Amino acid sequence: MANPRKTFSKIYDQYIDKIYRFIFLKVSSQEIAQDLTSETFLRGWEAFKKSQNPTANNQKIENIQAFLYKIARNLVTDHYREKGKTQVISAEYVSIIDPRQNLEEKVMVRSDLETIRRALVDLKDDYQTVIIWHYLDDLSISEIAKIMGKSEEATRVQLHRALKVLKNELNHND
Amino acid sequence: MVTEKELIGKIGELRQIRPRKDWVVLTKSQILGEEPKILFFPFFKPVLATVTAFGVLLGIFSLAQNSLPGDFLYSIKKITEKGQAVFVSEEEKPAFQLKLANERLEDLTKAPAKNLAPTIKEYQASVSEAAKNLTKIKDPEKAKKVVMKIQELEEKKREVEILGVVVGETKTEDEDSNLTTSQIIEWQIQYWEGEGETLSEEAQEWLVKANKYYEAGPEYYNLASEALEKIYLLSYPQE
Numbered sequence: 001m002a003n004p005r006k007t008f009s010k011i012y013d014q015y016i017d018k019i020y021r022f023i024f025l026k027v028s029s030q031e032i033a034q035d036l037t038s039e040t041f042l043r044g045w046e047a048f049k050k051s052q053n054p055t056a057n058n059q060k061i062e063n064i065q066a067f068l069y070k071i072a073r074n075l076v077t078d079h080y081r082e083k084g085k086t087q088v089i090s091a092e093y094v095s096i097i098d099p100r101q102n103l104e105e106k107v108m109v110r111s112d113l114e115t116i117r118r119a120l121v122d123l124k125d126d127y128q129t130v131i132i133w134h135y136l137d138d139l140s141i142s143e144i145a146k147i148m149g150k151s152e153e154a155t156r157v158q159l160h161r162a163l164k165v166l167k168n169e170l171n172h173n174d
Numbered sequence: 175m176v177t178e179k180e181l182i183g184k185i186g187e188l189r190q191i192r193p194r195k196d197w198v199v200l201t202k203s204q205i206l207g208e209e210p211k212i213l214f215f216p217f218f219k220p221v222l223a224t225v226t227a228f229g230v231l232l233g234i235f236s237l238a239q240n241s242l243p244g245d246f247l248y249s250i251k252k253i254t255e256k257g258q259a260v261f262v263s264e265e266e267k268p269a270f271q272l273k274l275a276n277e278r279l280e281d282l283t284k285a286p287a288k289n290l291a292p293t294i295k296e297y298q299a300s301v302s303e304a305a306k307n308l309t310k311i312k313d314p315e316k317a318k319k320v321v322m323k324i325q326e327l328e329e330k331k332r333e334v335e336i337l338g339v340v341v342g343e344t345k346t347e348d349e350d351s352n353l354t355t356s357q358i359i360e361w362q363i364q365y366w367e368g369e370g371e372t373l374s375e376e377a378q379e380w381l382v383k384a385n386k387y388y389e390a391g392p393e394y395y396n397l398a399s400e401a402l403e404k405i406y407l408l409s410y411p412q413e
Contacts, residue, residue, distance in 0.1 A: 005206055012202050020193040034193065038201045045205050116184045135185040163178065166185075170176050 004052045008045050011064055016041070018065075018137045019072050025132055026076045028121060036079060040072045065139075066147045073129065119169040127162035134159055242281050242293055264310050271304035272323035279330040298351065301327070305357035317365050318410075324358060325406050328399060352392045359388050359395060362402045369409070377408040 019040055024033035044067065051061045061067050120128055129148075133139040139147075145155040176184075238250035255274060262270045278297035282290065304320075311317045366373065366381050373381065384401035387394040 009202070009206055012206070016198050016202075017192050021188070021191045024191055024193075025188070034197055034201075037193065038205065041201070042205050112184060113187055113190070116181075117188065120185075120188075131185060135182055136188055163181065167176055167178065167181050170181065 004049055008048050011044075011048070011068075012041055015065060015068055019068055021136065022069065022132055023072055023076060025117065025120060026125075026128065027079065032079065036072065036075045039075055040068055043071050044068050063143070063146070066143060069133070069147055115170065119166055122169060123162060123165060126158060127165060130155065130159045131162050131166065242284070248292075264307065265313055265316050267307045268304040268311060269316065269320050269323050271300045271307070272320065272327055275300035275304065276323070276327055276330055279327065279334050282334045298354070301358070302350065302354045305354045305361075308357060308361040314368075317368075321362060321365055321406060322410070324362065325403055328403060352395070355392070355395045355399075356388075359384070359398045359402065363388060366402070366405050366409075372409075373405070374408055377405045380404040380408070 016037070020033055020037045023036045023040070024030070027033055027036065044064070047067070048061060048064070051059065120131065123131070126148075130144055133144050133147075134141070141152050141155050141159070144159075145152045148155060150158070234247070234250060238247040238254065241247040241251050259267070259270060275297050278293055278300060281293050282297070308320065311320060363381070363385055366377070366384075380401045384398045384405065387398035387401060
């Protein structure tokens, strides 16, 4: 049997960028993104360890990527609930709460990326999520449908609508 | 107007958002309890370990060089000296041992009370080792070097004795010390006799005296040593 630590170490390497980016695009703060990402992997690791124990009555993790995204999504929701903040953050707010020039924030200085990011964070949560998962993290419609607990058709429609809203948002800003 | 294709392309560019590498490594180590790895130059890791180990060893060896007999690190200093001795030829061993004896006398000038006895013991051991090997010297240049070392030693011994430290090998009741002193004096007499007619008349007179004191026994070894020092000063005038 493979060493769970070694296996999870590989999982961590494989998904850390994706999970961090997913969270960062939702919270728009490096510090909060780091906190929530490490919490995601910590919870993921605890659950993964339990799932490796055949004697205990533990649920098997069938899709680790979906599992990590679920944790991340719940943590982001909890974060906004606890802080009493709205999940949609304006770009101006971002620059006020996190003015430091971090690597990822430097990237944002580039107007194209900044524009798309601003438009993305203005979308409602479900729209943001399907766009990030499908076009950024390359999740298939069926994978997204499973994570979101929806049918593939409903997911496809949602993705289509999300993209349309984003496009309108960008064209409107132009 | 942004087309759908352009929009998807632009969304893809957001992949440039990545967490800081050092944070990624640190977080992983915190979650999994692994040691953080060196990120950017993994091939430096063994080099870094070697350099660190070398630095630590160098530090210990440097500290050990200032240690005195009886100190914790003195054994390391002794190993270093033994290591050096391996590369010294049989003929050069007496000079090397006398150099060590000289260093021990130097140590005596700074040795705290607790270090006096072991330092004197080390000094005597080095002189004794040197004395035993004197007969192996065949090369006149090497012999000359040893004569010089012996004189340096005598001078240093006097300095130490002024400080109230008796180094011991001249004590008549100590048979081992007497043997060592006897060997050194005898070897020096033979050395100067070998120089023969190159010696000045005055030096030759002192050589006769040195011989006489030597034959008179351990009580007169001090006088024999002084006579030999006179010959040395007459033959190799100091600058």
